[in-house]
Amino acid sequence: MIIRRLKEIIGTEREVKAPNGNWTSRRLALKDDNMGFSFHDTLVHAGTETYIWYKHHLEAVYCIAGNGEIENLETGEIHPISEGTVYLLDRHEKHYLRAFDTMRMICVFNPSLVGSEVHTEEGFYSIDHTIK
Ligand code: 9YT
Numbered sequence: 001m002i003i004r005r006l007k008e009i010i011g012t013e014r015e016v017k018a019p020n021g022n023w024t025s026r027r028l029a030l031k032d033d034n035m036g037f038s039f040h041d042t043l044v045h046a047g048t049e050t051y052i053w054y055k056h057h058l059e060a061v062y063c064i065a066g067n068g069e070i071e072n073l074e075t076g077e078i079h080p081i082s083e084g085t086v087y088l089l090d091r092h093e094k095h096y097l098r099a100f101d102t103m104r105m106i107c108v109f110n111p112s113l114v115g116s117e118v119h120t121e122e123g124f125y126s127i128d129h130t131i132k
Helices: none
Strands: 015-017 023-029 038-044 049-052 058-065 068-072 078-081 086-089 095-099 103-110
Antiparallel strands (some): 049 095, 058 103, 068 095
8 A cells, every 4th residue: 555645745756847837746646656547636827728638648637626627629619627527538639728726636647657747849748758
């Protein structure tokens, strides 16, 4: 059994900040925990818009605080996000994520993130930093 606390990982390499400052991802479970997924407590900062395309990963995102929206660029649909909203990127959809105020999101990735990934210019995470 693994026990880990958010307050213990803040300020360590498990706290990853987007280079553009849009989000801060606190990575509570990563690939080397061998769970088959990674598990993050992520802050998407107020007033930001982020283009994202997880071409290698499935992601579930559950909002536990804040308000924003997701625009599905495959369909043009815009969906509001607030506490209690989950979105499931089951088809690797390209999207914009907009935060009207700071959103706290619980994110689950399959396959697991290794740890230090940030988005590439194309908006996705590579796998093990080798596959682009
Ligand atoms: C919700 C979302 O995709 N935000 C970007 C950061 C990412 N989820 C992460 O690494 O925690």
